[in-house]
Amino acid sequence: MAIGSVTIVKVDGMQGNFNEVERVFLYLGKIADPDRAAEIIPIAGNSDLDQLLGPGESELKTQIAAARQNSRNDRFACYAVGVPEDQDWKEVLYAALDKPADLNIEAVVLCTPLESKLEIQACMSAASEVLARFSKFITVIGCVTGIDKAKETWGAYITRVSALVDGVDGERVCIVPQLHGNDLGCVAGRLCDPAVSIADSPMRVATGALIGLGVADADVEPVDSAGAPLTMTTIEALAGKRFSVAQWYAGYDGVYWADMATLAPENSDYNVYENLRVVDYCARRVRSLAIGRIADRRLNSTNQSISANETYFMRPLREASQSTVLNEVELPAMIQPPEAGDVTISWNSRTEVSIAVSVRPYNCPKKITVYMGLDLSNA
Structure with a gap:
């Protein structure tokens, strides 16, 4: 005679939440406290930057302070790593993304200015390497120095920095001129404002004006060697060369931002960062769903x-x-x-x-x- 039985089998429908990596950036640069170099330092909205990054000024502290202000929220979160003097930033990045640290980030922000075309090309190589090795979609947001007001006119400055990106193909690379000293941090924080979608351009005026643009030991407004101030003509010229820059509107209060341009070539779908962000958002999640269907x-x-x-x-x-x-x-x-x-x-x-x-x-x-x-x- 048969014996009755009931068997319960658990089925996973893959309906759980996805990891949220958007608006989490990793900042790399020089740190005031050399003893903490190469250490991964989590930073929150209420973190004491002097305690975490060391007293005194540093690249990391300047840009993260600007980012935190411009994120406009108390839930700001990022990671910082001081790059040792004798180490390549790319190796520091790979170590942070590999196990056991295995950070999940949307972008890496390079606080040390890039000084050659090879260094800028290396940013795209690093993003591609991260995708190949760790299956993580990231963007590298780098910077170049501002004007040398003792030696350069605005025309000479545009010529110098334009040569750094001329002919570079890098859809996962954005470059910010440090015209005010903390431009990089300002736009990085603006990109992490939870009040707006990742599909919004930092150009969006309704987001509000930039907060705290400029560093304490710099002039209020950048000038060149002839004493000429920064104008929208120079801003437009830099934007035309695929740099991401602050801008303003005549007769309208506040300083805002232009497009977050990438170094993607002409006619690319991804020559602005917001297009790349939404595709990466979907790609991360579709990849997770696809893994769940292997041999199913x-x-x-x-x-x-x-x-x-x-x-x-x-x-x-x-x-x-x-x-x-x-x-x-x-x-x-x-x-x-x-x-x-x-x-x-x-x-x-x-x-x-x-x-x-x-x-x-x-x-x-x-x-x-x-x-x-x-x-x-x-x-």
Whole structure:
């Protein structure tokens, strides 16, 4: 006679939360306390920078202080590592991302100015190396020195720094001229403001003006060797060379930011950082979902399975497209809601599958032209 039995089998639907790495940056540079060089130092909104990074001024402290102010929130969080004098920053980066530290970050901020084209090309090489070795999508945000007001005119400065990026192809590299001494930290913090989406450009004026632009021992406004001040003409010239720079609007209070340009070539989809950020956001999450489907026969070549798994892999797109309504005004999400066909699955063989994902950002006005005329019909 048969014996009745009940067996419970646990099934993992891979519906848990994803790790949130967006808005977490790793700062690398010179540190005031040499005893803490190469140590990974977590920093929060209420951290004492003198205690953690050493008393006195340092590259790390200057840029992180500016970043913390411009993030405009008490949940600011980052990591800092002082690069030893005899060590390459890239090796420090790899050590921080490898086990046992295994940091999850969105970007690395290089506080030591880059001085040659080879050094800037090495930034893209490092980002590619990180993706190959650790399967982590990161961007390198570097800087170049500001003007030498004792020797350079603005024209000579533009020529000098433009030569550093001329011909460089690096979609995962952004370069900031240190015109005020802490420009790098200001924009890095602006990119971590939780009040706005990662799909927003730091150009967004409604985010607010920059806070604390300029360092204590520098002039209020940069000038060249002839005493000429920094103007929007120089700003526009630098932006045209793919630098990311602060800007202002005539007759409008405050200093803001221009595009966060990358060193991607002309016509690239990724010549502004916000496009790269939303794609990386989705890529991190789709990769996690794909790992969960390895050798899982729930993903097979039947029509029913393909349809179910297209919905499964669409999850990051659905989450990124959740908008918010404030006072009956919709605040757009990172991307537009996914539609049928935004995720497609194709079988290349019995054991190899290809998944295509389309991410559709919203349009965003960066140049506004207003046409105005008279209506004299009732005159």
